[in-house]
Amino acid sequence: MVLQTLSPGAESTLVIAPMLIVLVAAVGTLLLGTRPRARAGVSLAGGAAYLVAVAAIDWYVVLAPDAPGAATYQVGGLPAPFGITLVADGLSAFMLTMVAVIGVASLIFSIRVLPELDRRSYYFPLFHFLALGVTGAFLTGDLFNLFVWFEVMLMASYIFVAYYGGPQHTRAAFWYVALNLLASAVFLLGVGGIYATTGTLNMADLARRLAAPAAYGIDPGPVVGLLGLLLSVFAIKAGLVPFQFWIPTAYRAAPPPITALLAGATKKVGIYAIIRLSFTVFADAQISVNLAIPAVGTILAGDSPLAFIGAVLFVMGTASILVGGLGAVGRDSLEGVLAYSSIGQVGFIAVPVAIAATTTVPDIRHIAIVAALVYALNHALAKGMLFLAVGAVRTATGTSRLADLGGLASRSPLLAGAFFIGSLALVGIPPLSGFFGKFLVFDAAAQAGSMSVLVLLLAGSLLTIAYATRAWNRSFWGQRTPAVEDAVADPVQVAVLLALAVTIVAVGIGFEPIYRFADAAATAALDTDGYVDAVDPNQTVSGVDGGNVDAGAGAGGGGGETGMGTEPETEPGTGTINTSDGGELP
Amino acid sequence: MSAFVLAFVVGALFALGTFLLLRRDLIRVVWGLAIVSQAANVYLLAMGGIELGGFETVPILASHGEGVPETTDPVVQALVLTAIVIGFGMTAFALVLSYRVYEEHDTLDASELGDRE
Numbered sequence: 001m002v003l004q005t006l007s008p009g010a011e012s013t014l015v016i017a018p019m020l021i022v023l024v025a026a027v028g029t030l031l032l033g034t035r036p037r038a039r040a041g042v043s044l045a046g047g048a049a050y051l052v053a054v055a056a057i058d059w060y061v062v063l064a065p066d067a068p069g070a071a072t073y074q075v076g077g078l079p080a081p082f083g084i085t086l087v088a089d090g091l092s093a094f095m096l097t098m099v100a101v102i103g104v105a106s107l108i109f110s111i112r113v114l115p116e117l118d119r120r121s122y123y124f125p126l127f128h129f130l131a132l133g134v135t136g137a138f139l140t141g142d143l144f145n146l147f148v149w150f151e152v153m154l155m156a157s158y159i160f161v162a163y164y165g166g167p168q169h170t171r172a173a174f175w176y177v178a179l180n181l182l183a184s185a186v187f188l189l190g191v192g193g194i195y196a197t198t199g200t201l202n203m204a205d206l207a208r209r210l211a212a213p214a215a216y217g218i219d220p221g222p223v224v225g226l227l228g229l230l231l232s233v234f235a236i237k238a239g240l241v242p243f244q245f246w247i248p249t250a251y252r253a254a255p256p257p258i259t260a261l262l263a264g265a266t267k268k269v270g271i272y273a274i275i276r277l278s279f280t281v282f283a284d285a286q287i288s289v290n291l292a293i294p295a296v297g298t299i300l301a302g303d304s305p306l307a308f309i310g311a312v313l314f315v316m317g318t319a320s321i322l323v324g325g326l327g328a329v330g331r332d333s334l335e336g337v338l339a340y341s342s343i344g345q346v347g348f349i350a351v352p353v354a355i356a357a358t359t360t361v362p363d364i365r366h367i368a369i370v371a372a373l374v375y376a377l378n379h380a381l382a383k384g385m386l387f388l389a390v391g392a393v394r395t396a397t398g399t400s401r402l403a404d405l406g407g408l409a410s411r412s413p414l415l416a417g418a419f420f421i422g423s424l425a426l427v428g429i430p431p432l433s434g435f436f437g438k439f440l441v442f443d444a445a446a447q448a449g450s451m452s453v454l455v456l457l458l459a460g461s462l463l464t465i466a467y468a469t470r471a472w473n474r475s476f477w478g479q480r481t482p483a484v485e486d487a488v489a490d491p492v493q494v495a496v497l498l499a500l501a502v503t504i505v506a507v508g509i510g511f512e513p514i515y516r517f518a519d520a521a522a523t524a525a526l527d528t529d530g531y532v533d534a535v536d537p538n539q540t541v542s543g544v545d546g547g548n549v550d551a552g553a554g555a556g557g558g559g560g561e562t563g564m565g566t567e568p569e570t571e572p573g574t575g576t577i578n579t580s581d582g583g584e585l586p
Numbered sequence: 587m588s589a590f591v592l593a594f595v596v597g598a599l600f601a602l603g604t605f606l607l608l609r610r611d612l613i614r615v616v617w618g619l620a621i622v623s624q625a626a627n628v629y630l631l632a633m634g635g636i637e638l639g640g641f642e643t644v645p646i647l648a649s650h651g652e653g654v655p656e657t658t659d660p661v662v663q664a665l666v667l668t669a670i671v672i673g674f675g676m677t678a679f680a681l682v683l684s685y686r687v688y689e690e691h692d693t694l695d696a697s698e699l700g701d702r703e
Contacts, residue, residue: 170687170689170691171687177676178615182607186626196634
């Protein structure tokens with residue numbers, strides 16, 4: 001097995017490196033207090049180091065010829081499934097890369113957009129805490145720990161939504177906080193139920209137990225409903241219909257660079273969690289899922305929770321495409337158009353995930369996950385860049401209302417060019433990154449043989465063309481308005497936008513390596529055995545007891561070299577599953 | 587018996603929390619959120635199993651000899667501690683935020699919030 005060649009030292013440390021870097025940057029900027037220049041410097045250094053660390057994970061764990069495919073870090077030296085395990089595999093690395101690129105761009109942008117605000121606020125520490133939460137969510141291999149990282153991420157984003165402190169900002173933030181606090185409670189319910197049902201919260205252990213419930217004496221039936229609870233929480237984070245209503249107000253309220261990060265990174269955490277839990281963890285569970293309504297007939301039928309996930313996600317995804325597309329056509333500000341567009345675009349990511357969940361053909365499942373990932377990457381780049389472009393427009397003209405804009409293309413051709421490329425990438429024009437995203441999504445739908453999906457996707461694409469054209473025509477073409485007449489675009493902001501535009505073009509032209517990366521990520525997402533092996537290669541399961549809820553919780557002992565000296569070393573008791581992982585840590 | 591009591595308590599807390607969440611007064615909404623998250627905590631605690639465990643199933647007790655009191659699953663207790671801390675911070679933030687909303691809007695009535703831009 002390829003995972004056996006995992007070298008214990010370097011790769012394992014690499015896994016935790018991005019988290020440590022953002023944590024140091026967050027605390028460092030906090031300690032620097034009221035020195036804005038030093039804060040900005042530490043922030044940029046942290047961003048650069050983060051980019052390097054993520055690139056190192058990409059290469060040494062996933063892309064190098066002899067890469068192991070996955071690396072783990074056991075926090076505190078406690079072995080899985082008792083400690084918290086951090087896992088960097090292809091899927092995590094792909095997501096981290098996306099966040100690193102858009103995060104650094106938005107960080108540089110922030111320094112230009114908010115210099116005066118930062119002197120009296122905690123912008124940069126919060127920025128890094130937001131990045132920390134996102135990074136932790138991508139890396140953790142523990143369900144409860146995922147909840148904790150969600151909270152870290154949310155806590156920072158609450159403050160950003162309320163950042164400007166005006167009437168509409170505090171109002172948006174209050175409803176955003178209320179919704180997400182409720183979602184957190186639902187998340188806890190799902191976590192508690194899964195723990196009671198399976199006796200573990202470690203994702204790899206969970207996957208192993210669900211694949212062979214009889215061997216562990218558990219009845220996996222309730223996990224379908226519990227997964228439904230978790231799915232609703234993740235759908236709130238991703239902004240899928242019917243949980244999309246918070247997006248327009250929150251995106252309008254937050255500072256533009258943060259909106260880019262919310263759309264580019266935080267949304268993707270929801271998508272990532274859906275893919276990770278559905279395919280890596282719950283895919284092998286054998287649970288009969290049937291739902292029939294007398295008058296309508298069979299709604300869904302299958303022998304895996306994926307059948308349920310697929311059906312639900314399909315409805316959510318297609319509804320998101322239509323709601324987002326139709327909503328975006330009628331908005332009167334650039335942010336409004338882009339916020340509704342985000343809802344629609346997440347639908348385009350959810351639909352291939354739904355196709356992957358409903359199909360039983362491994363090849364189609366694989367290509368559908370690749371399609372979702374490539375589309376997610378394109379959305380992160382293009383939408384992140386467009387939100388930053390709106391920030392630049394606001395810096396230059398002081399407004400983002402379509403009625404007050406016009407003729408920006410002649411006033412600032414470079415800014416207009418960047419916005420144009422972002423819009424084209426959103427529409428999916430070759431050779432930009434968006435083309436391959438759209439192409440792969442259509443390809444997955446065609447291979448799955450679903451005409452209705454194809455028609456819906458096509459309708460969504462036409463709506464994308466409609467609102468992108470409208471936003472472009474109203475703000476960049478036509479007569480110059482008074483606001484535009486003496487607009488001066490900030491050169492650094494324009495440079496960041498151009499760098500992102502070049503990235504979008506480069507991803508489209510040099511698509512081969514990106515495809516290989518997405519391919520590796522999809523393989524990792526679907527390879528439950530590989531994931532379990534990476535997390536816990538020494539685990540051998542012998543005797544199994546009644547499998548009550550104490551089973552996974554019982555044995556804290558056995559880990560010889562733990563970092564927690566107060567824990568007495570004990571033998572796993574009779575009421576627990578016998579493990580043989582003592583002292584064999586990497 | 588205690589299982590029924592716990593189930594009733596969790597159900598009642600969720601009902602009360604949902605009722606408060608749907609009120610127009612923002613402070614009541616915050617109360618509702620606090621109660622719902624406490625209900626989730628009680629649920630989480632109950633999910634550890636409420637039958638008593640001995641020192642065989644709870645490793646920390648093993649080094650304290652045979653005559654130790656029985657106890658329940660410690661993992662959920664650790665989880666709930668974390669959840670309580672997070673919930674406390676969130677409730678405090680939500681209260682401060684509702685005060686800021688009041689400062690900006692001069693009202694705490696949810697139906698009157700939309701008027702001011």
